[in-house]
Amino acid sequence: MREARFIKKNVDKWNRYQHEETKDPDEMADRFITLLDDLSYAKTFYPGSKVTRWINGIAASIYQNIFQNKRHNFARIIQFWKYELPLLFRRYHKIFLFTFLLFLSFVFIGVVSSASDPEFARQYFDHRVQRGYYDQTIASIQKGDPFGVYKDDNPFSMFVMIAYNNISVAFKTVIFGIIFGIGTILFMWSNGMMLGCFQYIFFSQGLGWQSVLVIWIHGTIEISSIVIASCAGIILGTGWLFPGTYSRKESFLRGAKDAVRICVSLIPFFIIAAFFESYVTHLMSNTFEKNSGDIGLPVPFSIMILAGSLLLMLWYFVLYPIRLRNSGFSLQDGKILKDGIAYEI
Numbered sequence: 001m002r003e004a005r006f007i008k009k010n011v012d013k014w015n016r017y018q019h020e021e022t023k024d025p026d027e028m029a030d031r032f033i034t035l036l037d038d039l040s041y042a043k044t045f046y047p048g049s050k051v052t053r054w055i056n057g058i059a060a061s062i063y064q065n066i067f068q069n070k071r072h073n074f075a076r077i078i079q080f081w082k083y084e085l086p087l088l089f090r091r092y093h094k095i096f097l098f099t100f101l102l103f104l105s106f107v108f109i110g111v112v113s114s115a116s117d118p119e120f121a122r123q124y125f126d127h128r129v130q131r132g133y134y135d136q137t138i139a140s141i142q143k144g145d146p147f148g149v150y151k152d153d154n155p156f157s158m159f160v161m162i163a164y165n166n167i168s169v170a171f172k173t174v175i176f177g178i179i180f181g182i183g184t185i186l187f188m189w190s191n192g193m194m195l196g197c198f199q200y201i202f203f204s205q206g207l208g209w210q211s212v213l214v215i216w217i218h219g220t221i222e223i224s225s226i227v228i229a230s231c232a233g234i235i236l237g238t239g240w241l242f243p244g245t246y247s248r249k250e251s252f253l254r255g256a257k258d259a260v261r262i263c264v265s266l267i268p269f270f271i272i273a274a275f276f277e278s279y280v281t282h283l284m285s286n287t288f289e290k291n292s293g294d295i296g297l298p299v300p301f302s303i304m305i306l307a308g309s310l311l312l313m314l315w316y317f318v319l320y321p322i323r324l325r326n327s328g329f330s331l332q333d334g335k336i337l338k339d340g341i342a343y344e345i
Contacts, residue, residue, distance in 0.1 A: 003046050010038060018058050021065075028062060035059040079336065083324065083343075085265050087331035088258060089228075090321035092235055099231040102185070103192050110196020114204075121197040128194060134201070141205050147214050147281075155278045163274035166222060167267055170229035174236060174263045181237025188230045195223065213302040214284045218277035220309035225269045228317060232259040269313075280305065 017031050039059055042052040089096070114121040122134040140146055169187070176183025202211035239255025240248065284297045328339040336343045 003049060003051065006042070006046075007051055014038075014055065014058060017062070028065065032059060032062045035062065081265075083329060083336045084331060084334075085261070086316065086321040086324055087329060087336065088261065089317055090325050091331065092231060092258070092262075093318070093321070095234050095238070096228070096231045096317070099188070099234055100227055103188050103227050103230065106189050106192025107196040107199075110193040111200050112196075113193075114197050114200040121201060124193065124197050128190060137201055138205075141202075141207065146202065146205070146207050146210065147284075155282060158282075159274050159278035162277050163271050166225070166270045166274060170226065170263055170266055170270065173226070173229045174233045174259050177233025177236040177259065178240075179237065180241055181234045184230050184233030184237060187233070191226055213299060213306070214281055217281045217284055217302055217305050217309075218273045220306055221269050221276070221313060222273035224309075224313040224317075225266045225273065229263055229266055232262040235259045235262070276305065276309075 013034075017035065022028055022031070035055060035058055039052070039055045042049065042055055046052055110124075114124075125133040137146075169191075173184055173187040176187060199208075199211065199215075202208055202215075235255050236252075236259040237255075239252040243251035246254065280297070284302050329343070330337045330340075
């Protein structure tokens with residue numbers, strides 16, 4: 001093809017690419033690929049032509065835009081985890097405190113109910129979890145393998161199942177908060193009672209300390225995340241009930257947006273908890289099994305994970321948001337402000 005014909009065929013396209021920028025990443029990628037094809041052809045047949053340099057310049061400009069967008073997206077992720085989520089959660093610290101105390105009261109009711117009626121825990125697990133679960137746990141304790149429930153032939157399949165189950169429970173806890181928060185409170189009641197009954201089994205059998213060292217390796221992050229998901233559900237529900245200065249619809253939409261962001265942000269924490277439960281808790285359970293031929297883990301290792309997990313959740317969701325707010329940071333309509341001025345990393 002002659003150069004003049006090549007130029008006439010594509011000049012309108014090149015002018016449009018040069019002067020009409022696009023923010024659509026798919027469109028930008030298509031333009032870049034098209035220009036690479038044109039540039040390859042021009043370099044082959046018109047290597048010294050001005051049109052070759054022109055096409056190269058347009059392609060280079062699009063490449064820089066793609067690179068800048070990738071860098072911006074990476075910075076946006078850092079900004080979300082470093083500023084937006086902690087500041088968002090700081091806004092709802094009072095609701096979180098209420099949620100935490102309510103969940104704790106449900107756990108306490110489970111413990112007291114199990115202590116006052118020996119059949120309560122058995123009936124609760126038969127109804128809520130699996131028939132015979134209580135008796136199986138007691139049988140495992142009596143035969144010297146108290147934490148056999150955490151042993152699985154395939155830790156990876158256990159990891160996937162646990163992560164999926166916990167994430168689905170968290171999303172249900174949030175979604176059912178739409179019924180004025182009542183659905184979320186019912187989920188909290190079920191989970192809190194289950195935890196209270198479960199812990200009572202081991203404390204009543206003289207295995208309280210051992211159960212803390214094993215169960216709370218993963219339970220610290222898992223239960224904390226469930227409580228935070230419950231907080232998100234209450235946020236969703238209170239949007240209807242307490243609109244404040246907003247219309248009821250606007251208040252609900254704002255609450256829904258915040259609740260979903262909080263819930264989605266918990267996914268990495270549930271994955272970490274699932275990893276601990278399927279791999280680390282599995283090893284730690286061997287430590288307290290009598291005549292176990294499998295390798296266990298030292299108790300200090302368990303304490304270190306427990307302390308680290310507790311500090312992580314306490315620091316990131318409570319202390320760090322307070323520190324940011326005291327340093328002059330705030331969140332307004334999705335924008336980060338520092339002393340009232342827009343702030344970006």
